[in-house]
Amino acid sequence: MTEGPLSAALLGAGMISLYHLRAWRAMGVPVTAVCDPDRARAEERAREFGVDRIYTDAADLFEDGGFELADIAASVEAHDPLTRLAADHGVHVMLQKPMTRSVAEAEALVDYVGERVRFMVHENYRFRPHYMTVRRWIDEGRIGRPRHAAITVRGSGLCPRPDGEPFLVERQPYLRQFDRNLVFETMIHHLDVLRLLVGPLQVVAARLNRLAEGLPGEDTASILLAGSAGLIATADGCICAPGYPQLHGDRLEVVGTEGTVVMDYNRVFLVGDEENAVEVDLLGRYQECFDHAVGDFIVGVRDGTPFETDRLDNLETLRLMESVYAAAGVEAAP
C-alpha cells in the first residue's frame, strides 16, 4: 500500500512509449521525468506530453528521485539494470515484456528486487479488447470449462515487397541481426493468453522455421502444449504468410464442456451462434490495453492488491517461451 499522490518516471522513449504516456495521462497520474540515452528522443516525448525533467542517464534520474513509479519501456537489454536501480531507490516497477532475455536472468532479477517494491510486467495482450471479450465470456461460463485450445498468428510483415524491404524489417531494422524473432517478440503474448485462458501449460514439442530470406530469427513456429487433465493446445505462427495484413492478426479457439468460442481476427463468437458475433475495432481501440495495464499497476500499488501480470505470473510465461526454443533445439541465449 502506498499513501499519497503518485507520480511516475518513464524510462525508454521509443515508439511504444507514446502509448504508455497516453495511458498515464488517461489515468490521471503525472509523468514527471523522461529518460532515454538518446536525448533528442527523450526531449521529443517530454515536449509532447509536457514533461519538464529530461535525463539521458538513469542513475541521475533515480538519484534526483521525486516519483514513486517507474515505467520501464526500454529495450530488453536495459530491463535488468533499470529494474535493479528502481528497486534500490524504493521505486515501484512496471516493466515492459519480456522481462529479460532468459528465465535465469528474470529469476535473478525477481530475487534481487524481492518484496522491496511492487513489480509488475507490462503484458498488453490480456488487456486487448478482443482478448478481454474472450476471457469475459469464459468467466461468464458461456463455454463451460475449457478443455482444448488452438491459437494461430498470421501476418505478411516479413514477406518480400516489390518496392523495398519487408514491412517489419523497415519498421524494426534490428531484426536484421535479431536471432529470436517470432516467439520471443510476439508469440510470448499468445503463450501468456493461452495460460490465462486454459491454465498452466508445458511445451511438449516445438519447431521453428525461417521463411524470410536473410534474417537470423525465426518467422514461423508450431508449438504443441499440454495442460492439466490431459488438455492439449497448439500455437502456430507465421508472419511470412502472403495475403494477410502486414501487422499480424490472431485466430483463437477454445473448446469447452458447454460451448466453443472463436476469436477470428476482430470477431468473437460462439460456434453455432455466429450471427451474434461481437466485432472489435482493433486499431481504434489499440490504446485501451495500455490504459488498462497502467490502471492495474496504479491500483495495485495504491491498494496493495495483486497485479494481473505480476512478475511471478509473468515468469511462467517467460518459462514457456524459453522452453519453446529449447524444444526446437535452439541454444539458450548467451
Add this chain to the structure above:
Amino acid sequence: MTEGPLSAALLGAGMISLYHLRAWRAMGVPVTAVCDPDRARAEERAREFGVDRIYTDAADLFEDGGFELADIAASVEAHDPLTRLAADHGVHVMLQKPMTRSVAEAEALVDYVGERVRFMVHENYRFRPHYMTVRRWIDEGRIGRPRHAAITVRGSGLCPRPDGEPFLVERQPYLRQFDRNLVFETMIHHLDVLRLLVGPLQVVAARLNRLAEGLPGEDTASILLAGSAGLIATADGCICAPGYPQLHGDRLEVVGTEGTVVMDYNRVFLVGDEENAVEVDLLGRYQECFDHAVGDFIVGVRDGTPFETDRLDNLETLRLMESVYAAAGVEAAP
C-alpha cells in the same frame, strides 16, 4: 494393363457400400456379386442395385469368380484376408482405408500381393471437391511453393445430447469398445491430404485426449509435423467441440511463397481475396469422391497407369497415422 470388359464384386455391404455401388454404376462397370457375412445386408444392397449373385463367404465368391475387380469395403479386420484371397485369384483390389490396423500388417500384405494384381487404397478425401479445389489451386501455382500448413478438424459428434447418446455413438455403436477413434478413423484422411499438398511428413510429437465420457478411444488430437526444407505443420482435431455440426468439418491453411490458401469448411479462398471464394456444396457433392476413386481405379487397371492412392503411397499415410499413436505414448495395436 487389363483387356476386355471389366466387372466387379463388392465385399462388405455396410453403410459406406451404398456410395461405392453408386460409383460403380456411375462409371458404367457392372457389379456382378455382393458378399457380406450378414446375408440380409448383402441381399438388401444386391436388390437395390440389381445384383444377382449374393455370397456370405468370400472363399465361395472367389472360387466362383467371374469378375476382374474386388471392391473391399468390409471392416478393417477383414482387409488382410480378403485382399490375400483376391490376389490369390488374380483379382485386382480396391481396398477401403485404413489398409490394416498396423503398418507391419500392411507391409506384409503389400509384400504378399506383390505385383500379381493391381492394388489401390480407397482414400476419399483427396477426391472430395473442396480438397480437390485446394489441390488444383496449388497445382496452378496460385500460392507458389507451399511452405507452412495447418489443418483443423472440428465436430460435435461425441458431445453429450439431452435426448440420448452422442450422435456418433448412436451411429457407430462399435465406438463404445473402439480404442483408436479420431486419428485411425478420421484424421488419417487429413494426414493423407497434408502429405499430398506439402510433401513427405514426419510426426515430431503428438498428444491425444478423451473429452467424451466412457469411450476408450481418443476424440481430441494435436499433432506437430515436420517436412522437407524445415517445413512445419500442425494437425489439430476435436470431435467433442460444442456448437460445431455433428459430422466434422475441416479448416485447412497452406502458406506458400506467393499466397496463402484457406479452406474453411466449405469455402476455399486466397487470403486477402476472400470475395472470390469458391463455395462447395459438401453434402450435395458427397458422392463425387467415390466416383473419382472408382474411376481412378478402373483407369489404372485398364491402362496400367499409377493409382492416385496406390498401396505404396497409402503406406506412407498409414505410417504417419501409426507414428501419431507412438508419439502420444499409446501402445502399438496387438
